[in-house]
Amino acid sequence: MVRCFALCFLFTCVNTVWHIQGSCAAQSEPSAPRGAAGCGCEKLKRDAALERVEDSAVCVEDSTESSDPAHKYSRGARESLPEARREEKNTQSPMVLISGGQFLMGTDDPGIPADGEGPQRLVHVDAFYMDIQEVTNQQFQSFVNATGYVTEAEKFGDSFVFEGILSESVKNQITQAVAAAPWWLPVKGANWRHPDGPDSNITYVLDHPVLHVSWADAVAYCSWANRRLPTEAEWEYACRGGLKDKLYPWGNKLNPKGQHYANLWQGDFPNHNSAEDRYIKTSPVKSFPANAFGLYDMAGNAWEWTSDWWTVHHTIDQQHNPTGPPSGTDKVKKGGSYMCHKSYCYRYRCAARSQNTPDSASSNLGFRCVSRGQR
Numbered sequence: 001m002v003r004c005f006a007l008c009f010l011f012t013c014v015n016t017v018w019h020i021q022g023s024c025a026a027q028s029e030p031s032a033p034r035g036a037a038g039c040g041c042e043k044l045k046r047d048a049a050l051e052r053v054e055d056s057a058v059c060v061e062d063s064t065e066s067s068d069p070a071h072k073y074s075r076g077a078r079e080s081l082p083e084a085r086r087e088e089k090n091t092q093s094p095m096v097l098i099s100g101g102q103f104l105m106g107t108d109d110p111g112i113p114a115d116g117e118g119p120q121r122l123v124h125v126d127a128f129y130m131d132i133q134e135v136t137n138q139q140f141q142s143f144v145n146a147t148g149y150v151t152e153a154e155k156f157g158d159s160f161v162f163e164g165i166l167s168e169s170v171k172n173q174i175t176q177a178v179a180a181a182p183w184w185l186p187v188k189g190a191n192w193r194h195p196d197g198p199d200s201n202i203t204y205v206l207d208h209p210v211l212h213v214s215w216a217d218a219v220a221y222c223s224w225a226n227r228r229l230p231t232e233a234e235w236e237y238a239c240r241g242g243l244k245d246k247l248y249p250w251g252n253k254l255n256p257k258g259q260h261y262a263n264l265w266q267g268d269f270p271n272h273n274s275a276e277d278r279y280i281k282t283s284p285v286k287s288f289p290a291n292a293f294g295l296y297d298m299a300g301n302a303w304e305w306t307s308d309w310w311t312v313h314h315t316i317d318q319q320h321n322p323t324g325p326p327s328g329t330d331k332v333k334k335g336g337s338y339m340c341h342k343s344y345c346y347r348y349r350c351a352a353r354s355q356n357t358p359d360s361a362s363s364n365l366g367f368r369c370v371s372r373g374q375r
């Protein structure tokens with residue numbers, strides 16, 4: 001019953017979004033349904049989701065542990081597992097030192113002004129270490145094996161999958177879609193273990209980015225690894241790789257010398273993916289060249305969660321290590337995904353940004369971690 005309501009709510013509000021976005025269809029995005037900014041949907045969706053969490057909480061007996069994932073899966077919990085810890089050394093992503101410095105964050109020439117890409121502003125970030133790659137399925141599996149962590153999508157029992165990667169038999173069982181973005185289907189049994197729907201698995205994609213992870217799932221993984229999510233400023237500084245005021249991590253040309261530098265969408269979205277970059281779906285991490293900082297897939301492949309709450313209002317006062325607003329309804333994600341095409345989702349630029357409610361999960365959203373010291 002609760003579930004039914006949740007879907008109805010989502011449905012009603014997405015219909016509203018459709019009207020709002022109708023006038024700027026060229027900029028509507030193939031990002032996960034998120035209850036677009038401004039229509040209040042995100043709140044409805046989250047409330048519905050919380051109800052669902054409470055439901056499942058009823059089944060958990062004697063849960064005396066803290067429900068804060070950052071605590072539950074912290075180092076303290078892990079140190080009693082020397083076995084898992086040794087294994088983890090091999091499975092964690094290597095990190096690179098990103099020297100601190102100043103950079104111009106955002107842009108005065110926004111590709112999607114409504115996203116709050118501007119104004120361009122001077123920002124200083126202190127040095128930090130960053131995973132050179134998106135967290136992979138194998139890495140996430142080692143975390144789950146060591147901790148027994150259950151993701152939010154697994155608790156909810158479903159997640160959003162891009163219809164283009166679902167099998168026909170699963171697709172045929174689904175009657176709902178998201179009005180504003182009909183290519184997103186809520187799929188029962190889709191989660192990080194079954195990224196393309198219940199009849200899929202990760203056997204052959206262990207080195208691809210983990211998907212269907214919520215913001216809390218990402219936070220839990222990073223804190224288990226003694227890391228954390230990057231702030232938006234850290235992420236964007238790292239994305240730019242020391243280049244000033246350029247569109248992409250490698251410069252201003254999308255395909256220098258005819259080469260692909262990121263896993264994006266070629267062809268007509270959402271009907272035809274010509275896969276000129278060789279990948280219809282996600283690619284193994286590090287399949288495209290790194291930027292000057294040694295970071296792979298900052299643009300494209302999977303979207304990446306950051307720690308910041310979403311706002312489109314930014315101060316132009318110089319900022320040191322900004323962490324975004326103190327609260328909000330959506331979290332910032334960066335970098336775009338394999339589903340991004342200029343016609344629909346020109347968001348694989350370093351200044352580009354988008355948002356999801358923290359409980360959202362989908363088949364194009366993952367993360368990477370950072371830390372203050374080397375691990």
Ligand SMILES: *[C@@H]1O[C@H](CO)[C@@H](O)[C@H](O)[C@H]1NC(C)=O
Pocket residue numbers: 091138139141142145
């Ligand atoms: C996790 O556990 C499963 C089942 O025991 C095993 O097949 C898999 O290799 C483990 N994965 C990692 C990364 O340790």
Ligand SMILES: *[C@@H]1O[C@H](CO)[C@@H](O)[C@H](O)[C@H]1NC(C)=O
Pocket residue numbers: 200201202203204
């Ligand atoms: C995983 O999927 C492949 C097809 O991609 C299939 O051949 C294999 O049997 C599946 N493995 C499991 C454990 O379900």
Ligand SMILES: [Ca+2]
Pocket residue numbers: 263264265266275276277278279280281338
């Ligand atoms: Ca591609």
Ligand SMILES: [Ca+2]
Pocket residue numbers: 134297298299300301302303304335336
């Ligand atoms: Ca990425």
